[in-house]
Amino acid sequence: MTTKLSRAEQFGMAFEDFMFKEFVDTGKLHRWALNLSTQNTRKNIHDYTLVLPRTYFAYVLDTQITLADGTKEGPGPIHLPHEMPPIDELIQTIRAHFSQFSYVEDERILSEVRINKEATEDEIGNKHIDIQVVYYKKYQPYPVQLTREQELEVQLMQAERRAQDAENNYQLTQQILENERDEYMDVIQEQQRRMEAQTIKLAKMESVLRKMALEIYAKEEDPTPCPVCFDPITVEKFNITHCGHHVCTDCNSKCTKCPLCREAY
Structure with missing residues (x-):
């Protein structure tokens, strides 16, 4: 539940x-x-x-x-x-x-x-x-995620942002240590190990979240229409963009931006 x-x-x-x-x-x-x-x-x-x-x-x-x-x-x-x-x-x-x-x-x-x-x-x-x-009655003055599927999509995006944040921190460390590379080699190697471990962890998390979202979508009675071709998105062609929208895999491969919010892929 x-x-x-x-x-x-x-x-x-x-x-x-x-x-x-x-x-x-x-x-x-x-x-x-x-x-x-x-x-x-x-x-x-x-x-x-x-x-x-x-x-x-x-x-x-x-x-x-x-x-x-x-x-x-x-x-x-x-x-x-x-x-x-x-x-x-x-x-x-x-x-x-x-x-x-x-x-x-x-x-x-x-x-x-x-x-x-x-x-x-x-x-x-x-x-x-x-x-x-x-708040006024049941109104909430901010964007609201109502379904479990949407919650999973938000978690997926947050996981990707945390991965990017970790990557940015790693790049900052490399820049600071660039002029003292010999002395800092141990630090760099440790940062690399941590980054690799976190990347693997986040990749597994993303895979699990996408699988859960697909399972939930498969149980929906009415398939979501693709915003590009307007055909119902089958389970086989189900795809979630990084911004959380649904586009069939055929159309998604032809797009460089989300057809709904125009966010670049």
């Missing part, structure tokens, strides 16, 4: 999906956290805090090294300054995205995601932005 996700879980997934597409995948942010402070989530107002850390974990050094400027680092975890867009620009981008999902009735906004216009800073320099999700 499929477990229904709570509103808090669904908002967390919608917010994570947006943050990765808008900021993480584009290299504008490395780390962020969304913390729910409302304990009774049956209420119609949920309070969150978006935390943007001043620094982020980059890599681990097994031994102490000396950089070109004479600075010594390690051994242990290395944190780098967290470069991010201007806070007012970041807030405006988030507000603009979620405002399109607000519910308005008689010129009154009854359900919305409210983003504080200003950020606060704690004693160690982390930025905090207050977010409030206001």
Whole structure:
């Protein structure tokens, strides 16, 4: 039996999906956290805090090294300054995205995601932005995944993003260690082993999720029509794009962009 996700879980997934597409995948942010402070989530107002850390974990050094400027680092975890867009620009981008999902009735906004216009800073320099999700009856002011199949598709996309994030971190480590390759060889080899292990793990996860999605689709009474040729998509030609849409395998092989959302493959 499929477990229904709570509103808090669904908002967390919608917010994570947006943050990765808008900021993480584009290299504008490395780390962020969304913390729910409302304990009774049956209420119609949920309070969150978006935390943007001043620094982020980059890599681990097994031994102490000396950089070109004479600075010594390690051994242990290395944190780098967290470069991010201007806070007012970041807030405006988030507000603009979620405002399109607000519910308005008689010129009154009854359900919305409210983003504080200003950020606060704690004693160690982390930025905090207050977010409030206001529900009205059963309306949810953000993209909602309703079916188990859609949940699997989201998990698949998140797994792919985590793989890309791991790859980006690995490339960053290689760039930092390029001028000291002989001293850092052990670190590079360890990063390669971790990356290979994670890639294998994520590949297995993707295979399992695709298989589960196919099994669910096979049980559907009415096949989904292909958005390109409009023929019903048979189980044999069932295909899920990276953006989560269904296109038959014949048409998918001829497309360079998703015919529904136009996202490049």
